[in-house]
Amino acid sequence: MKSHVLIIAFLLSILMISCQQTTPPALISVRVDAPFEMPDxxxxxxxxxxxxxxxxxxxxxxxxxxxxxxxxxxxxxxxxxxxxxxxxxxxxxxxxxxxxxxxxxxxxxxxxxxxxxxxxxxxxxxxxxxxxxxxxxxxxxxxxxxxxxxxxxxxxxxxxxxxxxxxxxxxxxxxxxxxxxxxxxxxxxxxxxxxxxxxxxxxxxxxxxxxxxxxxxxxxxxxxxxxxxxxxxxxxxxxxxxxxxxxxxxxxxxxxxxxxxxxxxxxxxxxxxxQGDDAIAVKSGRNQDAWRLNSPTKNLVIRNCKVKNGHQLLAVGSELSGGIENVFMDSCSVADGASMFHLVFIKTNERRGGFVKNIHVTNIKADKMREGILGIETDVLYQWRDLVPTYERRLTPKSDIFLENIQAGDVKFISRIQGQKEMPVQNVELKNVNAQTVEDEKFINKNVTNFTYRE
Structure with missing residues (x-):
């Protein structure tokens, strides 16, 4: 009799375990078109x-x-x-x-x-x-x-x-x-x-x-x-x-x-x-931590998004020490009246290292910008400039940045690129990038190699 009770208890436990099992989630593949090789x-x-x-x-x-x-x-x-x-x-x-x-x-x-x-x-x-x-x-x-x-x-x-x-x-x-x-x-x-x-x-x-x-x-x-x-x-x-x-x-x-x-x-x-800050801020770690982890941000597609407010539509950095490559933003818009600084802002400093390459931004519509359409700054340290020392100086190579079919309202500039003499920004191409009104110079560029602008 005792053995029958044990067998029944064992079978009930098996039944309870089996009842707890569910179908695991399936994996589905999302295919994404991009101007670079993009895995599913x-x-x-x-x-x-x-x-x-x-x-x-x-x-x-x-x-x-x-x-x-x-x-x-x-x-x-x-x-x-x-x-x-x-x-x-x-x-x-x-x-x-x-x-x-x-x-x-x-x-x-x-x-x-x-x-x-x-x-x-x-x-x-x-x-x-x-x-x-x-x-x-x-x-x-x-x-x-x-x-x-x-x-x-x-x-x-x-x-x-x-x-x-x-x-x-x-x-x-x-x-x-x-x-x-x-x-x-x-x-x-x-x-x-x-x-x-x-x-x-x-x-x-x-x-x-x-x-x-x-x-x-x-x-x-x-x-x-x-x-x-x-x-x-x-x-x-x-x-x-x-x-x-x-x-x-x-x-x-x-x-x-x-x-x-x-x-x-x-x-x-x-x-x-x-947002109260950047809408989409692409990062890749800061300084020694990112150099240790050595894992770039790579293969990122952003499409059909709307920004009602924020500092930048697309920010890259300033935490980019692990490197950022293959970013594609397409068919996004900024709402009328939004208080934005830039559409695209790439920011780094002498402590970051890393790299930025192969950034594509296409088919963007926006209202007035407080600054401009494209900004690239290489000395962005904010409050950190005097708070802490530079333990190791590493500059950030930046290359292959493409903007096409961009329309904005009133801006101060189309592009302001502040490269470094010892490491100029390489290969920037703007095609059909326009603003309703440009308050200052269209292009305020320094230390850029191979900059092209096509109407």
Whole structure:
């Protein structure tokens, strides 16, 4: 009799395990046309995967602890099952940090608002992340994935950051700047990242909103983003990323829209950006950290996006020490009345090294620019100029920059290229690049080799 009971228990356990198994996400291939060799981008498809509603794991509207616990449990369940979709249903759901696991889709139903707390304690313990191109341990990004494969955020809902506390951290008092100097010096001296602990009462290094860190096969599709403590969407050291049909609004300090950094094989399309900083800011690490990681940002296509506000439509740098190559922006627009500095701005300095090459920008329409259409600056140090020393001087080669079919309103210049005598900018071609009115000279170029302009 006892043996029969054991056999039945064993069979029931097998049945329970088998019931937990779901279809893993399929991988689909996205083919993208570009003026350079562009690999197909692999992204996950969760259409056949099981769904796990956070309500079934104990989420109750208004109860941050229960909601946070339920989201974590649902993510673990989907991961253990081999893959699945975690459903955030209609309603407002207050939560702390969300940490992804592989083979998980976070689905925001229409009418769902995932509201993130602004209590820094909700984003501890510290995680392996970055601050403006320097690696460190800091507060967890609000949504964070580390070394995950086949992950997605999708649906027509919204992720939103409460800002009451974070906005008090926008200023840069002496204690904050001293912490930034400490991090800069730690990175310059190759102190292990695990020893760069930046969470304390004075550093106030705000977390990213969404960071996919060292991930592969990432899809962000369909949802809205409102507010952000810091950089809004940050694919870092990732491979195969598609960002499409997002509506992003964030007007705080350092609120770039999306910051691809040391990542490759990416598509950003059909998005709307309304930013307090650069709309699309292509990065590649800062100084010694990026030289150590040696992972260029490569093969990035941006198309059919609209910018309502921001500093630049496309910024390249200044964190570009790992190198940036093969960037193609096509058929994007800037809304009338937007307060922009440049359409395209490439910025670096003597500490960066790296390289910039093969940048293509075509078919752009914009209103008035506070500066101009193309700017290339090689001495952009901001507050860092006098805060910290230059430990190692490395200039940035910049070459093969092509703009075609660009129309802007009133501008100060068509191009202002400030190259260096010892390393001129190479091969810049502007074709059918025009403005309604040019206040100063059309071309304010210095130390450029092979600059061509064709009507």
């Amino acid at each position: 981008i692999m992204i996950p498809d969760f259409a056949e995967c099981a769904k796990f509603s956070i309500v079934d794991f104990g989420a109750v509207e208004g109860d941050k602890h229960k909601i946070s616990t339920a989201i974590a449990a649902a993510i673990s369940k989907a991961n253990l099952a081999g893959g699945g979709t975690v459903v955030i249903p209609e309603g407002e759901w207050l939560t702390g940090q969300i940490h992804f696991k592989s083979n998980v889709n976070l689905y925001l139903a229409e009418g769902a608002v995932l509201l993130f707390s602004d209590d820094p304690e909700d984003y501890l313990p510290a995680v392996h992340t970055t601050w403006e191109g320097l690696e460190c341990y800091n507060y967890s990004p609000l949504i964070y994935a580390y070394e995950c494969k086949n992950v997605a955020i999708s649906g027509k809902g919204m992720v939103k950051a409460k800002m009451d506390l974070w906005q008090t951290w926008f200023s840069r008092p002496p204690a904050h700047m001293n912490s930034l100097k400490r991090l800069y010096n730690l990175a310059a001296k190759d102190v292990p990242v695990a020893d760069r602990q930046m969470v304390n009462d004075t550093s106030h290094l705000r977390p990213h909103f969404i960071q996919f860190n060292r991930c592969e096969n990432v899809l962000l599709e369909g949802f809205s983003v409102r507010n952000s403590p810091f950089w809004t969407i940050h694919p870092y050291l990732c491979k195969n990323v598609v960002i499409r049909d997002l509506d992003v609004f964030a007007h705080g300090h350092n609120n770039d829209g999306v910051d691809p950094e040391m990542s490759r094989n990416m598509l950003i399309e059909n998005c709307t950006f309304d």
